[in-house]
Amino acid sequence: MSQSAGLIRKKTSPPVQTDNSQIPTESLEAIRNRLNQVHLSLRKLAEQVNSHNRHPNKVKLPSYAHFQSQFQVLITQLHSIATNISSNDELLMNTNVYPTSLFPTTQHEGLLTTLLRKKPLPEVDEWIESAIKTRDTVNGDDRTLQRDDEFAEWCFAKVQELRESFQFYGFHTVEELDYLETEEGKKEAHEKKDAERKKEDIELSITSGGTKGLNPNQVLKFMYQGEL
Amino acid sequence: MVSAVLLVQKATPDTITQFHDQLSNELPSLKGKWNFNFKIFRNNPYSLAPEVAETATVSTDAQFLYTLSPSYVNECTITLINKKSLGVFTNLIREEASESAKELSIPDHHLHRGATTGLNDPFDVFVSQKLESLWTQRQLIRGDGGQIYELENGNLIIRTSNVFLHGNFRGLLIQIELNNNLVATGDPQSFLGSFEKVRQKYGIPEGDICCDVLDSKYLDKYGDLCLQYAEILNF
Amino acid sequence: MVHQLSLVSSIPHSKYVQTISTLQAMTGLLRPQPISTYTLVTKPTYVFKPKFEPGKVNQIEQYYMKCITTWDDDSGRNLDIAKPIIGADENSIVLVDRLFSGNEEVERTWTLQISDIPIAGKNQVCSAQTIYESTLIHVHARINEEQAPSPPPAEPPVPESKEDIEMKDNEDTTMTKGSSNISNDPDLVGRKDSFLLFLDNLGYGVVNQYWIKGIRFFHGDIVIEIFKIFIRDDSHAAAAQEQQHQKIKLKLLDESNTFQIRTYINIPKSTDIEQISQGSKELLKLQDFLKNLFKLEIPDRMFMDSRVPLKR
Numbered sequence: 001m002s003q004s005a006g007l008i009r010k011k012t013s014p015p016v017q018t019d020n021s022q023i024p025t026e027s028l029e030a031i032r033n034r035l036n037q038v039h040l041s042l043r044k045l046a047e048q049v050n051s052h053n054r055h056p057n058k059v060k061l062p063s064y065a066h067f068q069s070q071f072q073v074l075i076t077q078l079h080s081i082a083t084n085i086s087s088n089d090e091l092l093m094n095t096n097v098y099p100t101s102l103f104p105t106t107q108h109e110g111l112l113t114t115l116l117r118k119k120p121l122p123e124v125d126e127w128i129e130s131a132i133k134t135r136d137t138v139n140g141d142d143r144t145l146q147r148d149d150e151f152a153e154w155c156f157a158k159v160q161e162l163r164e165s166f167q168f169y170g171f172h173t174v175e176e177l178d179y180l181e182t183e184e185g186k187k188e189a190h191e192k193k194d195a196e197r198k199k200e201d202i203e204l205s206i207t208s209g210g211t212k213g214l215n216p217n218q219v220l221k222f223m224y225q226g227e228l
Numbered sequence: 229m230v231s232a233v234l235l236v237q238k239a240t241p242d243t244i245t246q247f248h249d250q251l252s253n254e255l256p257s258l259k260g261k262w263n264f265n266f267k268i269f270r271n272n273p274y275s276l277a278p279e280v281a282e283t284a285t286v287s288t289d290a291q292f293l294y295t296l297s298p299s300y301v302n303e304c305t306i307t308l309i310n311k312k313s314l315g316v317f318t319n320l321i322r323e324e325a326s327e328s329a330k331e332l333s334i335p336d337h338h339l340h341r342g343a344t345t346g347l348n349d350p351f352d353v354f355v356s357q358k359l360e361s362l363w364t365q366r367q368l369i370r371g372d373g374g375q376i377y378e379l380e381n382g383n384l385i386i387r388t389s390n391v392f393l394h395g396n397f398r399g400l401l402i403q404i405e406l407n408n409n410l411v412a413t414g415d416p417q418s419f420l421g422s423f424e425k426v427r428q429k430y431g432i433p434e435g436d437i438c439c440d441v442l443d444s445k446y447l448d449k450y451g452d453l454c455l456q457y458a459e460i461l462n463f
Numbered sequence: 464m465v466h467q468l469s470l471v472s473s474i475p476h477s478k479y480v481q482t483i484s485t486l487q488a489m490t491g492l493l494r495p496q497p498i499s500t501y502t503l504v505t506k507p508t509y510v511f512k513p514k515f516e517p518g519k520v521n522q523i524e525q526y527y528m529k530c531i532t533t534w535d536d537d538s539g540r541n542l543d544i545a546k547p548i549i550g551a552d553e554n555s556i557v558l559v560d561r562l563f564s565g566n567e568e569v570e571r572t573w574t575l576q577i578s579d580i581p582i583a584g585k586n587q588v589c590s591a592q593t594i595y596e597s598t599l600i601h602v603h604a605r606i607n608e609e610q611a612p613s614p615p616p617a618e619p620p621v622p623e624s625k626e627d628i629e630m631k632d633n634e635d636t637t638m639t640k641g642s643s644n645i646s647n648d649p650d651l652v653g654r655k656d657s658f659l660l661f662l663d664n665l666g667y668g669v670v671n672q673y674w675i676k677g678i679r680f681f682h683g684d685i686v687i688e689i690f691k692i693f694i695r696d697d698s699h700a701a702a703a704q705e706q707q708h709q710k711i712k713l714k715l716l717d718e719s720n721t722f723q724i725r726t727y728i729n730i731p732k733s734t735d736i737e738q739i740s741q742g743s744k745e746l747l748k749l750q751d752f753l754k755n756l757f758k759l760e761i762p763d764r765m766f767m768d769s770r771v772p773l774k775r
Contacts, residue, residue: 203476203477205549206476206477206547206549206719206720207475207476207719207720207721208549208718208719208720212719213473213475213717213719213720213721214473214716214717214719214721214723215473216471216472216473216723216724216725216760216762217471217762217763217766218766219473219692219716219717219723220471220762220763220766220767221766221767222673222692222716223502223504223529223673223692224504224527224529224578224766224767224768224769225504225527225768225769226504226506226527226670226671227671271666272511272523274511274512274513274514275507275509275510275511275512275666276509276510276511276512277508277509277510278508278509278510285512285514287509291664293665305597309661309664309665310664312604312664313602313603313604313657313660313661313664313665314601314602314603314604314661315599315601315602315603315661316599316600316601316602317597317598317599317600318598318600319597319598332600333600334572334598334600335572337533337535338532338533338572338574338598340496341497341498341499341500341533341534341535342498342499342500342675342677342679342688343500343531343532343533343572343574344531344574344576344596344598345465345467345594345596345729346729347464347465347596347729347731348574348596348597348598349464349595349596349597350597351597353597354575354577354595354596354597357595358526358577358595359665359666360523360524361507361511361523361524361525362507362509362525362665362666363666442603443603446603448601448603450601451603
């Protein structure tokens with residue numbers, strides 16, 4: 001009776017008692033969560049694109065930036081699923097799912113077969129094949145992922161190098177700083193300071209020694225009563 | 229224009245209508261109705277000259293300020309102080325005045341240069357509201373139901389009005405104005421003679437007449453008029 | 464009667480050009496209207512001692528009165544307030560004609576203005592004040608040659624620094640009004656001084672004087688005025704120049720060349736609550752709009768008080 005229901009990892013006690021401690025709940029839960037999120041983001045994206053297709057005049061496609069961020073999100077989610085699965089990979093490979101005797105088998109037979117299925121759909125098979133193929137040959141060149149990674153690292157290093165040759169603070173370029181150090185440069189700076197000082201002096205004379213102007217209230221008092 | 233003011237105190241309705249009829253017989257051109265307000269202010273007794281401020285509590289001297297606002301010069305108030313100083317005040321700005329009133333209006337640049345806000349009060353209102361510490365109103369004399377007659381091609385204008393003091397009728401006021409070329413302007417003493425001639429000619433009833441001028445060397449149309457009102461309307 | 468809502472501010476000389484260009488752009492007025500006035504501050508000569516009856520409230524107050532007229536002689540027209548006036552500089556001397564010297568052909572219009580102290584209140588948006596004024600277009604005072612002329616306006620009780628007001632110069636002419644020694648027609652001279660006589664008869668004497676030169680912008684109902692105040696220069700150096708030109712030398716009230724700014728709305732009726740609240744809102748909006756250019760503030764009402772304190 002128990003054999004016809006499938007192999008089990010461990011011998012359990014008679015069907016009434018089920019031991020749930022061996023079920024890897026945390027990882028399963030985590031993976032389920034992630035799968036759910038992926039499903040949601042994909043659905044939302046599909047909705048946005050479809051609504052545009054249905055009403056091309058009323059609804060615009062989301063912007064390029066939006067697509068890119070969604071893409072980023074999806075990649076992160078898929079990546080975390082992949083890591084999760086690969087870390088629990090031994091555990092999952094040795095686990096088999098089977099319905100307990102409490103499961104109403106006869107009523108939900110279709111559901112049971114869907115849940116227990118391991119083989120992917122034919123179209124999924126095709127996608128997997130074509131993805132693997134594309135990975136190996138891009139644009140006819142014989143480029144592998146590894147080479148792409150190397151290229152990316154080289155670009156990053158180059159940008160760092162270029163960045164170092166720039167100075168991102170201060171008001172003068174390096175040439176100007178050098179010029180300022182020379183005799184001419186010093187004289188020019190001096191003249192500029194003189195001109196500024198002269199301007200300040202004129203200002204001071206206008207404001208008669210920088211005295212603060214009269215408060216409007218005092219002026220009003222003078223206008224009304226003739227005295228400051 | 230020299231003016232004289234005459235008050236017929238014992239005027240009865242009969243004499244008034246009779247006079248009006250008589251005048252109409254001369255075929256004057258009617259220049260419309262008019263009225264006036266004449267206010268007499270006296271100095272506030274609690275306002276003291278600085279010399280006596282220490283000792284006295286009430287001022288003993290009597291100074292009077294008269295304001296006359298006839299309706300035929302719009303928005304103008306003629307003010308006379310102590311029968312010596314005269315001021316003509318107006319509220320209209322020249323650019324807002326109609327054609328006929330342009331003579332007595334504030335010149336536009338006074339407003340434009342910022343000397344006035346453009347919203348003036350008549351001077352008698354100004355005195356009664358703000359100068360209360362100096363002048364208090366004593367009497368208000370109103371003239372109503374007046375007519376303006378122009379005779380002799382505009383050389384002679386006779387204005388009549390019924391005078392009321394605090395609601396009581398006090399007489400018939402007749403204001404006679406003669407054009408300058410009909411009198412000897414150099415000699416104010418002779419005015420009385422000219423006006424007597426006018427009175428006889430048009431049968432103006434008997435009553436006090438005054439044709440004084442403020443300054444014999446300088447005839448001031450409105451000032452002299454106000455002075456005459458002040459002398460005549462002395463109840 | 465004018466109900467005036469106002470806010471004040473000041474800008475230093477260095478900010479003048481920037482302020483003017485901003486206001487020109489904001490109001491669309493490339494050529495703002497110029498202001499130039501001459502004001503006499505006058506005070507009642509008589510002392511007011513009302514009788515204090517128990518239970519009765521004494522409502523009568525004495526006020527300072529301003530007599531304002533236009534300043535339109537050559538120096539008034541040519542003065543450019545954008546240029547700073549520096550004390551020692553020869554180029555920035557301002558000389559004005561004497562007003563009461565009998566040289567005028569056309570009669571001068573004077574506006575007499577008295578203002579109440581602004582209303583007090585919490586949460587005020589702007590200062591609200593009632594101003595009463597009346598304008599005089601013709602004056603004439605009777606000069607009797609037989610009697611002694613009315614005494615020249617009594618020396619006003621002012622602090623020493625402001626003693627030489629114009630009238631002092633004219634004391635000579637007024638004193639000899641009665642006699643016929645003057646070459647001028649005594650009546651003519653007498654007539655020209657009649658405004659001061661009229662004022663004296665009315666009960667007011669001159670306390671101080673000042674000149675204002677400025678410009679004015681209009682923004683909706685709001686008037687924005689930017690101006691400088693001038694007073695008579697009574698230093699020794701100035702006296703020499705005055706003698707030389709027979710004019711009066713002016714100096715700035717505020718030596719630092721600071722400009723004063725006043726923004727106000729005039730409302731004809733002080734009982735029109737709707738217009739008042741709308742005016743206040745507009746002033747508030749303007750204050751917010753210009754807050755980075757200059758800060759408009761509510762003037763202190765005690766400084767706008769023109770009442771003469773009662774002497775006990």
